[in-house]
Amino acid sequence: MHEKVIGRRYLRELFGAIGVYWLLLTLSIVFGKDLPNGPARTLILAIPVIGVALAVWAIVRQMRRVDEFVRLLTLQNIALAAAITASLTFSYGFLELAGFPRVSMFVVWPVMAVSWLLIGLVRKITKR
Template identity: 30%
Template sequence: MNNWQRKYLIRFITGMAGYSILLPLSLIVADNGRIQQPWLAILIALLPIVPFLNAMTAVVQNVRHQDELHRRIHLEAILVTALLTGAVTFSYGLLEASELVPPLPTVFIAPFMIAVWGIANFIITRRYD
């Protein structure tokens, strides 16, 4: 494992661990109604975004250190992710507008995109092996 890969893994894992810890805590604290100042409730609710952005920045830096083939794989995976997410959310939005399905909270879109990116990355990588 290269030095930059080790740094990436440490930064990514700590970012996602921080996010995983802060998310339920911020939801519990911000949702119980004890915080009277709206700005403070907003700040606490958005607190998990800080380690999440740290982890996502680590992903970008990891891709920057990769060779052209791996960059191409990531580009294709991101393209598939964007197109599939757009198609799924647009389709669901049409169904939602027709009142055929219940409203979907937007908080589910990012995890969906990350899952699709991981699956697409795996499939596209296998194509080049």
């Protein structure tokens, strides 16, 4: 029962942070795109980072709430996702040297998130 309660709390916190991120992202694009280059534009375009910080805060809080076994499994999943992300982004760097299009740094986090999700799903399906 305790796991379900903290799981729901985590999802509320995380999706709340994601909602704040999307709202701030939308506002920053709408209001920042036409501003001239300068500190005001930079600040407005960077404001979605507040939502990212809230998501990190939610993840840290969840890691403190779960027991040691869940924490270990989560950290193993993150480590594997980081290794997959590093190998994919590093390998693509060589493809860019071969003429492939340059890819934005915005791609790195989605690659890691998808890796993390797939690792979790595989572990759940195989019960490992």
